[in-house]
Amino acid sequence: xxxxxxxxxxxxxxxxxxxxxxxxxxxxxGAGTDYVHSRMQSVLAAACVAAVATAVVMISTARAATVSxxxxxxxxxGKPVSLYTMTSAHGVVVKFMSYGGTLTEILAPxxxxxxxxxxxxxPTLADYLKLGAASPYLGTLVGxxxxxxxxxxxxxxxKDYTLAINNPPNALHGGLQGFDKRVWTxxxxxASGDAVSARLALTxxxxxxxxxxxxxxTVTYTLSDDNAFTITYQATTDKxxxxxxxxxxxxxxxxVGAPEGVYPQVLTINAxxxxxxxxxxxxxxxxxxxxxxxxxxxQPTQIGAHIRADNQQLLMAHGYDHNxxxxxTGDRSQPQFAARLVDPASGRRLECLTDQPxxxxxxxxxxxxxxxxxxxxxxxxDAVTLETQHYPDSPNHPDxxxxxxxxxxxxxSTTIFRFGVAR
Ligand code: GLA
Numbered sequence: 001x002x003x004x005x006x007x008x009x010x011x012x013x014x015x016x017x018x019x020x021x022x023x024x025x026x027x028x029x030g031a032g033t034d035y036v037h038s039r040m041q042s043v044l045a046a047a048c049v050a051a052v053a054t055a056v057v058m059i060s061t062a063r064a065a066t067v068s069x070x071x072x073x074x075x076x077x078g079k080p081v082s083l084y085t086m087t088s089a090h091g092v093v094v095k096f097m098s099y100g101g102t103l104t105e106i107l108a109p110x111x112x113x114x115x116x117x118x119x120x121x122x123p124t125l126a127d128y129l130k131l132g133a134a135s136p137y138l139g140t141l142v143g144x145x146x147x148x149x150x151x152x153x154x155x156x157x158x159k160d161y162t163l164a165i166n167n168p169p170n171a172l173h174g175g176l177q178g179f180d181k182r183v184w185t186x187x188x189x190x191a192s193g194d195a196v197s198a199r200l201a202l203t204x205x206x207x208x209x210x211x212x213x214x215x216x217x218t219v220t221y222t223l224s225d226d227n228a229f230t231i232t233y234q235a236t237t238d239k240x241x242x243x244x245x246x247x248x249x250x251x252x253x254x255x256v257g258a259p260e261g262v263y264p265q266v267l268t269i270n271a272x273x274x275x276x277x278x279x280x281x282x283x284x285x286x287x288x289x290x291x292x293x294x295x296x297x298x299q300p301t302q303i304g305a306h307i308r309a310d311n312q313q314l315l316m317a318h319g320y321d322h323n324x325x326x327x328x329t330g331d332r333s334q335p336q337f338a339a340r341l342v343d344p345a346s347g348r349r350l351e352c353l354t355d356q357p358x359x360x361x362x363x364x365x366x367x368x369x370x371x372x373x374x375x376x377x378x379x380x381x382d383a384v385t386l387e388t389q390h391y392p393d394s395p396n397h398p399d400x401x402x403x404x405x406x407x408x409x410x411x412x413s414t415t416i417f418r419f420g421v422a423r
Contacts, residue, residue, distance in 0.1 A: 064089050065196040065225050067188045072097050073125035079183045081125050086196050086223040091115060092419050094223050096139070099125060100180040101200045101219055103139035103249050105374065106229070111347030111421040116255030118348065120364075120383050121374045133166060133176060136367060136378075137248035140180035141219055142173045144204060144211045145403070146246040147323070147360055147392035150282045154395035156212065156404070157240055163210040170280050173248075175209030179217070180248070194225035206239065213239035213407075228418040235411040242403045243411055244390045246356075250364060250383035253343035253350060257375030261382045262363065263304025268340040269297035269359065271324035275391060279316050282393050287325045295322065300342070303363065303384060318365035319380060323358045323391050335414050339386050347421040354388035354415040357401045361386060388415040 065088050072083035083104065086094045091109040096102060104122070107115040120138050122128050128135070152163035152171035163171035173180065184200040197220055204215040215237050222230040233245045252262055273287035274295045290296040294306030294314060307319055314320070326338050335353040339361070342349045352359070362385040369379045394400040405411050 065194060065223055067196040067198060067223075069186075069188070072099075075099065075125075075183060076129060081183060082186065084186060084188070084198055086198070086221065088223050088227050089194065089225040090227050092223065092227040092229070094221070094229055096198075096221060097125065098184050098186045098200070099128065100139075100182065101141035101184050101186075101221075101247075102128065102180070103247065106249070106419075108227070108253070108348055108350075108419045109421070111423060114346075116346070116348075117374060118251055118253050118255060118350075120250040120252070120256055120378055123374055127373075131371075135180065136250075136364075136371070137173060137180055138373070139247070139249045141184070141200070141245070142248050142387070143179035143217065143245045144174045144209065144215060144241070144243055145171070145395075146173060146244040146248075146387060146389045148172050148280070148282055150280075150393050150396050152210075154242065156242065156395065159212075161210055161212065167280075170282060171210075177209060179204070179245075184219075189220075195222050197222040211241055213237035213241035213405075215241065215243070217245070219245070226418070227420060228416055230414065230416045233411065233413040235405060236407075236409070237405050238407050240404060240406050242395045243405045244394065244403050245411075245413065246360070246387040246389040247415070248385055248387055249417075250385050251341060251350060252383040253341055253348035254346055255375070256373070256383070260304075261379070262384045263302065263307070263381060264344065265303050265384070266300045266342045266344060267297050267303050267361075267384070268300045269324050269361065270327045270337050270339065271359070272298065272327055273325045275323045275325065275358075276313050277317070277322065277392075281317065281321060283323065283391060283397065285397070286399070290324075295320075295324070297324075297339075300340070303381070307363065307381070319363040320384075321360070321362045321365055323360050323389075325358055325391075326354070326356070328357070333412075335416050338388060341384065341386070342422050344422070347423065349420045349422045350386075351418040351420070352386045352388065352415065353418070355413055356388040356390060356415065358391050359386055359388050360392070386417075388413075 067086045069082050069084050072081045081099045083097045093107040095105040105117050106119045108118050109115045148170040152165045164175045187199045189197045200219045202217045206214045217235045220232045275283035294309040335355050338354045339352040363381050367378045371378045390403045391400045394403040
């Protein structure tokens with residue numbers, strides 16, 4: 001699905017620019033609420049008065065990031081769901097809904113300014129709801145525990161916890177009703193500088209899906225005018241618990257539906273080691289070097305270059321579905337370079353930075369052509385995820401970075417997806 005530069009301009013012209021100093025809320029007829037931040041308004045006003053502003057000038061200098069909302073249907077139990085559209089001044093549009101905090105569409109410009117949707121998504125809320133337990137977590141937030149916990153079992157403070165086995169023989173992505181299947185409370189918030197934000201909140205009660213402690217979770221989505229989409233996660237608990245949060249966007253920088261999938265796209269991962277797994281995708285133990293394996297993405301490498309190599313790990317996972325152990329230097333609390341994905345044909349580039357210790361890279365291996373999404377039917381290797389997170393099954397691996405959260409502590413994490421172009 002392509003959108004031309006002109007289309008983007010038309011969309012933007014429908015959004016009036018507002019106060020330069022603060023976020024103002026427009027209550028209007030029709031679908032919803034529109035929040036507009038514009039510290040560039042004075043520039044635009046001057047240009048208009050002088051009647052010299054051309055459309056191109058408006059696109060490149062006078063637009064400001066916006067976020068708008070519209071109804072997107074109701075869940076089976078009657079909860080209303082809203083769709084939010086964040087638009088940066090320089091061409092990136094991020095759409096997400098309150099159900100699962102799900103990213104439904106990201107439009108990113110190529111080297112000629114042509115925007116295309118670069119994440120897998122479905123056309124309507126009903127399409128997401130009907131997937132139920134078979135959901136591939138398209139663009140969703142994932143919690144309480146992203147990825148797997150072996151045999152749905154872990155111990156904490158000497159107490160055993162049992163989780164639903166929703167990916168036999170293991171527990172996957174927070175259980176049968178994970179955070180991907182909840183309606184989050186969403187509040188667009190005033191953001192500083194050239195950015196707009198929305199704050200998503202959820203309370204997960206004590207015992208939810210088998211996990212201890214009442215968890216208060218907030219996730220903030222921020223889109224800035226330099227085309228960086230930042231996700232920050234925060235959580236507190238009232239009992240000792242375990243936690244692993246991520247977003248499960250599936251990227252294809254050629255534009256969803258590109259016939260070659262992500263094979264030609266060039267991936268770099270800032271990791272010298274990865275976690276080999278058993279047949280159920282549970283890490284075997286210590287990280288192993290990527291050197292001399294198809295898992296070596298330390299230098300830019302096409303995703304398709306080695307994905308069909310005769311390698312036991314690739315065979316078991318039907319492609320890449322592994323956690324890379326990210327190289328870190330200096331202050332580990334700050335987001336550091338994790339991965340870069342480039343589509344040489346369009347020039348679209350995505351850089352991922354995170355403070356998390358790992359990234360799960362998954363090449364849509366379980367997509368069998370039985371799901372019709374935006375842009376066509378989804379199949380293996382149509383897209384790739386960059387799930388920044390702690391290592392799978394950490395609660396059962398005391399040698400892995402801890403995923404425990406205690407009362408009085410606040411879990412903080414930041415991941416940045418920065419869109420750009422490679423010339
Ligand atoms: C993660 C897992 C995969 C798969 C997908 C969702 O990426 O590692 O094995 O479960 O989520 O389909």
